[in-house]
Amino acid sequence: MSKPKIVVLGAGLGGTIAAYEIKAAVGERADVMMVSASDTYSFIPSNPWVAVRWRAPEAIQVFLPPIFAKKQIGFTAAGAKRLHAAEKRLELNDGISVDYDYLVIATGPDLAFDEIEGLGPHAGHTVSICQTAHASAAADAFDRFVENPGPIVVGAVQGASCYGPAYEFAMILDTELRRRKIRDKVPMTFVTAEPYIGHLGLDGVGDTKSLLESELRNRHIKWITNARVTKVEQGMMHVEEIAEGGAVARTHDLPFGYSMMLPAFRGVPAVNNIEGLTNPRGFILVDKHQRNPAFPEIFGLGVCIAIPPTGPTPVPVGVPKTGFMIESMVTAIAANLDAILDGKAPTAEATWNAVCLADFGDGGVAFVAQPQIPPRNVNWSARGKWVHLAKIAFEKYFLRKVRKGGGEPLYERFALHIMGIRKLRT
Numbered sequence: 563m564s565k566p567k568i569v570v571l572g573a574g575l576g577g578t579i580a581a582y583e584i585k586a587a588v589g590e591r592a593d594v595m596m597v598s599a600s601d602t603y604s605f606i607p608s609n610p611w612v613a614v615r616w617r618a619p620e621a622i623q624v625f626l627p628p629i630f631a632k633k634q635i636g637f638t639a640a641g642a643k644r645l646h647a648a649e650k651r652l653e654l655n656d657g658i659s660v661d662y663d664y665l666v667i668a669t670g671p672d673l674a675f676d677e678i679e680g681l682g683p684h685a686g687h688t689v690s691i692c693q694t695a696h697a698s699a700a701a702d703a704f705d706r707f708v709e710n711p712g713p714i715v716v717g718a719v720q721g722a723s724c725y726g727p728a729y730e731f732a733m734i735l736d737t738e739l740r741r742r743k744i745r746d747k748v749p750m751t752f753v754t755a756e757p758y759i760g761h762l763g764l765d766g767v768g769d770t771k772s773l774l775e776s777e778l779r780n781r782h783i784k785w786i787t788n789a790r791v792t793k794v795e796q797g798m799m800h801v802e803e804i805a806e807g808g809a810v811a812r813t814h815d816l817p818f819g820y821s822m823m824l825p826a827f828r829g830v831p832a833v834n835n836i837e838g839l840t841n842p843r844g845f846i847l848v849d850k851h852q853r854n855p856a857f858p859e860i861f862g863l864g865v866c867i868a869i870p871p872t873g874p875t876p877v878p879v880g881v882p883k884t885g886f887m888i889e890s891m892v893t894a895i896a897a898n899l900d901a902i903l904d905g906k907a908p909t910a911e912a913t914w915n916a917v918c919l920a921d922f923g924d925g926g927v928a929f930v931a932q933p934q935i936p937p938r939n940v941n942w943s944a945r946g947k948w949v950h951l952a953k954i955a956f957e958k959y960f961l962r963k964v965r966k967g968g969g970e971p972l973y974e975r976f977a978l979h980i981m982g983i984r985k986l987r988t
Contacts, residue, residue: 758787764872847862
C-alpha cells in the first residue's frame with residue numbers, strides 16, 4: 563500500500579519551514595513534496611536592505627534542492643499552473659500533474675500592481691521591495707536617483723495588507739541619505755491607506771501611533787493617511803485623501819524622483835476562483851485548524867489565507883500576516899497532519915500572535931500582539947537602537963534555520979516559552 567502524499571505549494575517563509583516541520587512530524591508515514599516556482603529561497607524581510615545595497619541578494623538567498631534531498635522531501639521548481647481541487651491534483655507549468663492526499667497552500671500573494679495605472683516596477687513608475695529581484699532593481703534605481711536627488715514618496719496603496727516594510731523602507735532611505743549627506747536635498751512623503759500612522763492593518767499595537775508619528779516627525783517625513791492612489795505617472799503620483807463616509811477630502815499631486823509603494827495583494831492565479839476554496843480576492847478560506855471547509859484535505863498558511871479586516875476604514879486596509887504568526891500556522895498544520903495520519907481529528911490551533919521587528923537603519927520599533935487581531939491579551943510596542951541589532955541577529959538565525967533544514971529548534975521553543983509567547987493555543 564502506497565504512503566499518503568503531502569504536497570506543500572510555495573517555498574517562501576512559511577512554505578519552506580512547513581515542509582521541514584511536516585516531514586519531521588509525519589516521518590516515514592507519508593511522503594512530503596515541495597512545489598515551488600523557484601529553486602531559491604529568499605529572506606523577504608531583508609529586501610529593504612537589498613534596495614539600498616546594505617545586503618547583496620545572494621547573501622539572503624538559499625539554494626533549496628540539496629537541502630530538501632537531504633531531508634527526503636521531494637522538490638520541483640516547475641511551479642503550479644492550476645489546482646484541480648476536486649481531483650486532488652496539481653497541474654504544473656511543465657505539463658506534469660502531481661496527485662496529493664493532502665495539500666498545504668503557502669504560495670504568498672499575487673502582487674496587484676495592475677490595479678492602479680502606472681504602479682509597479684514592470685509597466686509602471688514605482689519600484690518594489692516585495693521580491694528580492696524587485697529590491698535589486700530598486701537598488702539600481704536608487705543609484706541613479708542619488709546622482710540627481712529630488713522628492714521621494716514611499717508608502718502602501720489602498721487594499722495593501724503589509725505596512726511594516728513601507729515604514730522600514732522610508733526610515734532606511736532617510737538613514738542612507740543622511741549617511742551620504744544629501745538628505746537636505748530630498749523632501750520625503752509617506753503615503754498610506756491606513757486611517758492613522760501606526761495602524762499597520764492591526765488597529766495599532768501598543769503605542770505604535772505615537773511612536774511612528776514621532777519617528778516620521780524627527781526624520782522630517784510628511785505623511786498622508788486615508789490615501790487612495792488614483793494614478794502614477796512618470797515623476798508624479800496622484801492621491802485622493804478620503805474622509806469618513808467615502809468623500810474625497812483633498813487631492814494631492816506629489817512629484818517624485820524615486821518612489822516605492824506596496825501594492826494590494828490577491829490570490830495567485832493557480833488557486834484563484836475555485837468555489838469553496840477562495841474568497842473573491844483569491845485568498846484561501848481556512849477554519850481554526852488552518853483547514854479549508856470545502857476541501858478538508860487542503861490547508862492554508864501565510865499571506866495567501868483570508869483574514870477579515872480589523873474594522874471599517876475610509877480606504878480599504880488589509881490585515882498583515884507577520885512572520886511569527888505564519889510560523890504558528892505552520893506548527894498547527896504539522897500537528898494536525900500528524901493527528902490525521904494517526905486516524906484522529908485535528909485539534910491544533912495557531913495562536914496567530916504577532917512578534918515584529920521593524921528596522922529603521924539606525925534603530926527601529928518592535929511590537930508584540932497576542933493575538934494579532936484585537937482585542938488582545940498582550941499589546942506592547944517599544945523602540946530603540948536594539949531593534950536594528952535584533953533584526954540583524956534574526957536574519958542570520960532564520961537563514962541558518964533554512965540552510966539546516968530545521969523547523970523550531972529546542973532553544974527557540976524554550977526562549978519563546980520564557981517570554982510567554984506560544985505558537986499553539988492551549
